[in-house]
Amino acid sequence: MRLVINKIILILSTLAAxxxxxxxxxxxxxxxxxGIKSVDLYIFxxxxxxxxxxxxxxxxxILALIAVIIGxxxxxxAGIYLQEYSFGNKFASFIRNLSDVMMSAPSIVIxxxxxxxxxxxxxxxxxxxxxxxxxxxxxxxxxRTTDDMLGLVPKELREAGVAIGAPKYRVIFxxxxxxxxxxxxxxxxxxxxxxxxxxxxxxFTSGNSQYFTVNLNEEFPSLTVAIYNxxxxxxxxxxxxxxxxxxxxxxxxxxxxxxxxxxxxxxK
Amino acid sequence: xxTLFKRLSEISASTILLILSAIFxxxxxxxxxxxxxxxxxxxxxxxxxxxxxxxxxxxxxNKNPDIQKSSAGVSNDAMESDDVKINDDNDLGSDDLAGSExxxxxxxxxxxxxxxxxxxxxxKPQNSNTEVIYGGLIPIVGTxxxxxxxxxxxxPIAMGIAIFLSxxxxxxxxxxxxxxxxxxxxxxxxIYGMWGLFYFGPFIAEIFGGSSVNLLVAGLVLGVMIIPxxxxxxRDSMNTTPNVLKESAYAMGATKFExxxxxxxxxxxxxxxxxxxxxxxxxxxxxxxxxxxxxxVFNFPHKLTDPTVSIPVVLANNFAESSGxxxxxxxxxxxxxxxxxxxxxxxxxxxxxxxxK
Numbered sequence: 253m254r255l256v257i258n259k260i261i262l263i264l265s266t267l268a269a270x271x272x273x274x275x276x277x278x279x280x281x282x283x284x285x286x287g288i289k290s291v292d293l294y295i296f297x298x299x300x301x302x303x304x305x306x307x308x309x310x311x312x313x314i315l316a317l318i319a320v321i322i323g324x325x326x327x328x329x330a331g332i333y334l335q336e337y338s339f340g341n342k343f344a345s346f347i348r349n350l351s352d353v354m355m356s357a358p359s360i361v362i363x364x365x366x367x368x369x370x371x372x373x374x375x376x377x378x379x380x381x382x383x384x385x386x387x388x389x390x391x392x393x394x395x396r397t398t399d400d401m402l403g404l405v406p407k408e409l410r411e412a413g414v415a416i417g418a419p420k421y422r423v424i425f426x427x428x429x430x431x432x433x434x435x436x437x438x439x440x441x442x443x444x445x446x447x448x449x450x451x452x453x454x455x456f457t458s459g460n461s462q463y464f465t466v467n468l469n470e471e472f473p474s475l476t477v478a479i480y481n482x483x484x485x486x487x488x489x490x491x492x493x494x495x496x497x498x499x500x501x502x503x504x505x506x507x508x509x510x511x512x513x514x515x516x517x518x519x520k
Numbered sequence: 521x522x523t524l525f526k527r528l529s530e531i532s533a534s535t536i537l538l539i540l541s542a543i544f545x546x547x548x549x550x551x552x553x554x555x556x557x558x559x560x561x562x563x564x565x566x567x568x569x570x571x572x573x574x575x576x577x578x579x580x581x582n583k584n585p586d587i588q589k590s591s592a593g594v595s596n597d598a599m600e601s602d603d604v605k606i607n608d609d610n611d612l613g614s615d616d617l618a619g620s621e622x623x624x625x626x627x628x629x630x631x632x633x634x635x636x637x638x639x640x641x642x643x644k645p646q647n648s649n650t651e652v653i654y655g656g657l658i659p660i661v662g663t664x665x666x667x668x669x670x671x672x673x674x675x676p677i678a679m680g681i682a683i684f685l686s687x688x689x690x691x692x693x694x695x696x697x698x699x700x701x702x703x704x705x706x707x708x709x710x711i712y713g714m715w716g717l718f719y720f721g722p723f724i725a726e727i728f729g730g731s732s733v734n735l736l737v738a739g740l741v742l743g744v745m746i747i748p749x750x751x752x753x754x755r756d757s758m759n760t761t762p763n764v765l766k767e768s769a770y771a772m773g774a775t776k777f778e779x780x781x782x783x784x785x786x787x788x789x790x791x792x793x794x795x796x797x798x799x800x801x802x803x804x805x806x807x808x809x810x811x812x813x814x815x816x817v818f819n820f821p822h823k824l825t826d827p828t829v830s831i832p833v834v835l836a837n838n839f840a841e842s843s844g845x846x847x848x849x850x851x852x853x854x855x856x857x858x859x860x861x862x863x864x865x866x867x868x869x870x871x872x873x874x875x876x877k
Binding site: 258265269271275278283286326338363364365391395451456480506 | 521688
């Protein structure tokens with residue numbers, strides 16, 4: 253009887269793993285089939301107004317890039333504080349936990365917050381608001397990554413730096429960050445992959461635009477928001493464009509993820 | 521330079537605290553008109569954007585009990601046991617917000633609320649004799665039900681995957697499967713939504729009947745979305761079980777299942793429960809995967825295949841077009857969502873996944 257139960261459980265959990273894989277391939281295969289037939293040179297060279305994706309791809313990329321420019325320095329320095337300057341005090345562990353909580357905060361709530369402080373006072377949606385929502389979303393991930401990666405740097409390196417008389421910030425920037433470079437880069441890559449696929453915080457902060465623009469004071473084109481809008485359109489051609497966008501987005505994100513994993517493996 | 525950098529690093533670390541408290545404060549300020557107008561009664565009022573008759577004259581006294589009775593009747597009929605529990609949670613969250621206001625029972629709330637309405641009616645006689653009522657019960661129930669469905673679906677499968685990856689599969693299988701599961705977690709949620717709308721929804725509708733956008737589909741898509749997240753966290757905590765413990769159990773003749781049940785699970789219990797709660801928090805706040813498939817109508821779900829709405833979806837669909845009181849009501853919903861997920865996640869964080877540093 254024990255052996256029978258054992259067999260049953262083992263088979264069930266193998267089935268569960270198979271089911272997980274089935275979902276992954278189901279999603280990837282439908283994406284590929286639906287997406288690839290609309291991917292051609294035309295959508296990369298035309299804007300949404302002409303049924304292309306060019307402005308959306310560039311817009312999404314710019315938004316994520318600005319989020320990186322805002323979020324990464326703050327997050328990294330905060331991570332450095334947690335690991336190097338706090339000496340394990342209460343405040344640091346409080347911030348560490350808080351940042352983990354913030355990592356799981358609903359992204360749409362961050363969107364409403366940015367709407368209240370940046371969109372409502374200005375009176376219309378703008379690219380800056382979208383980029384800042386993404387930056388807020390990214391911040392705790394960067395903090396966590398930096399914190400973890402710096403923690404892996406051996407103590408002897410720090411002592412060696414201090415022993416030759418370097419001030420602490422020089423030790424941090426010239427020795428510790430360099431030692432943890434690969435890990436931090438990987439973490440940043442994964443954080444970038446996470447925010448570039450975000451939709452909810454952009455819906456009512458940067459909105460979407462049909463035209464090509466790099467003016468962040470106006471509504472800004474965004475691939476994910478456009479996918480959301482187009483996918484529910486009655487026009488079949490627009491739905492196909494949404495699938496093409498979804499296909500490009502997903503494979504871009506997956507490739508970044510695999511690349512991040514590869515870098516880590518390469519190092520070990 | 522050194523002190524400067526140290527100061528800078530402290531300031532950066534404090535931004536996290538600052539942003540979180542700013543989110544809370546800003547949402548509260550924006551939600552204030554709605555909070556003042558509807559109070560905690562908002563949580564149990566199933567009407568959203570419904571225009572009701574409002575009399576400014578002597579009828580006020582007669583009319584109010586009617587309103588109260590009807591709304592109480594609707595909510596009582598509709599509420600199920602699950603919801604009662606959740607409403608308690610919400611009360612708890614909102615008590616924090618309401619600060620000094622301590623409200624004991626639903627009756628108190630209703631009476632106070634109606635008084636407030638009456639007062640508002642008297643103060644603003646220039647309005648026509650109708651007004652629009654916003655209540656958050658339906659999105660709150662939709663959020664909770666879809667999350668519960670997702671958990672029912674996801675927990676057994678995620679456990680199975682974790683067991684498979686950490687105990688059953690040989691390394692050359694476990695590794696690629698593990699990576700595949702983690703890739704599943706990296707797929708943007710909007711893709712899950714699209715897939716749910718065009719493929720999974722119709723598939724489910726064929727089996728269970730009903731339309732292809734409904735509560736059940738939303739719950740299942742959410743479940744599929746949180747499975748990889750939960751599975752990889754659970755696997756990680758199961759992998760921390762020392763081999764010595766497992767080997768001694770095997771040496772006594774235990775089967776694999778007994779080892780998992782009696783050695784691995786008790787050892788990794790905290791991590792597993794913590795990962796479930798984190799996944800729950802993620803499901804609560806998920807927008808895009810649900811927005812495509814839940815239907816987005818303010819409709820009380822009487823059966824699983826009814827379309828309904830959840831808090832994030834209400835926000836996503838209505839935020840850009842709203843202003844005034846309806847916008848404030850949306851901020852109220854956002855605040856409720858923020859507080860619920862904050863409590864859920866901190867609970868997981870502080871009780872189960874405490875940093876071992």
